[in-house]
Amino acid sequence: MSIPVIDLKDVDVNNPECEATQKVVAELRKAAMHSGFFYVKNHSVPLQMIARQFALSKDLLALSDEVKQKYDVKNFFGFRGFDKLNGQQLDPYGKPDHKEGFYCGKNYPQDHRFAIAKYQNYGPNQWPEELPECEEICQEYIEAMYSLADYLMKLLALTLKLPADYFDASSQDPMGTLRMIRYPPTPEDEDGLTYGVGAHTDWGSVTILAQDQVGGLEVCMPDGTWVAAPPIEGTFVVNLGDMIPKWTNGLYHSNPHRVKNTFSKGQYRYSIPFFYEPDYHAVITPVLGTLQEGEQAKFEPCTVGEHLEQMYNRSYNKAAENAVA
Template structure:
């Protein structure tokens, strides 16, 4: 069942300036669905267009060429992920999507790499796409900066000082993921989706989607699936499991899924902003009412990520 109930559109320009009405709208969105559209975000439209163009060029390569940058070639899982490599909705068919992971480009002799920190290491880049690396590196920096702005905006929405998340935002764990969805077959396997119903692992996700559509968000109070169609010039922003944990579920991390019924290829670009790996996340002081207790014990960002990745990659 679906509904035409829509997600709110917020202005980044007003939100980042501390506009009280926009902060209140952010708080309402975070408490209701954990999803909203973000307009006026300041990321260059030409850079966004280049990201989609380079992504399409990469996924058009033969699988034999993409194997050269397969994420299983490195311990830190950056690179190409083939079709049906991940099952986000437990008990369902593997997801009908392929992806490419990009992280901060960390040198092989960096102490964090030598120590085997989760997900840390140099990127793998396709050899025959000369503009790919520069485009993704520029976009990674822009999305990382925007993620920090959204985290700062969450502080007043939670009744906290504007700089409350400064230490969390310092050297954040981030992942850029390029995704390619073939059209859903007319007779899919039972339960097969482009991306099965799931919640995101980290703190916030900044999603770019093309005009194919297919993203749906579940209203957990009714079970209804809400269509989140593309709106030109916006990101879809959602809160992840770490924020739900941190806020004692005052702010939502809602299930969402993708079903590509467009009849053509679909491309999307999620950017996962998670925060400093060593930061200890424990229930925020403003998220406990009288008589309430934290639902979770303290945990580092890195330990939380490792737990959540293990659940979907087995």
């Protein structure tokens, strides 16, 4: 049992009838109905851009604790900046996640209506002056991720026999979050319950993950089996988030996944996920064709912003409670 690799070469979302597009649409639909995870290759993001982002990640997360505290995510409403080691707990029944990271996103202008309203993920970025190249490198990568995420959403629309631009209306001002993460080795004296990231589903539409060669990502299949999602050269790992089952009335899956810090002492694992979510006020209800006549919706309608704020608060407050305990 493994996670499929989907080749985007020659795919044209504006030509659903071409052979390459039909093949990928069928493969993507199958993956979405099973694990909600797949690799993509020939994704058009330059490999040197990805390598540069990993180099920046290492420089960022090697900064001193004093510098990281100066740019802590809690400084501003937008949740941008550094989050500390063991500061988040994604598995509510586990232990705090043994990782640290740096959040950033698109530079939305401060007179944008969502920034004025102080909605999460639309606030100011905190770019460390200690690394003056950080902003430019991250903004270029974020732009590439937005393009790829939009492309994947168009493919998902085609898998549902909808127009490719179906989801565009809910993503005029999308929430995109780039996160650079460093995982230290699991402490030698831990009791077997410590994970780099505990079992969880992602919260938005799609996550696009670049991972280094260390490995450790595991995905829970529908039958409950955990399978590895090892690094594959030249690919991203893509997974569907919670918005997709809500949009498809459970037809497509957002599966749990976790990270095991099984690497050697003194070694770190780095990963770079990009989380793509629709507009803050977008209301998520089943799309055309996924709710049959007489069938009840499996999920209560919600706005994207409501769901994300609830999940942020739960995961960070739970980690704080366990730290005090």
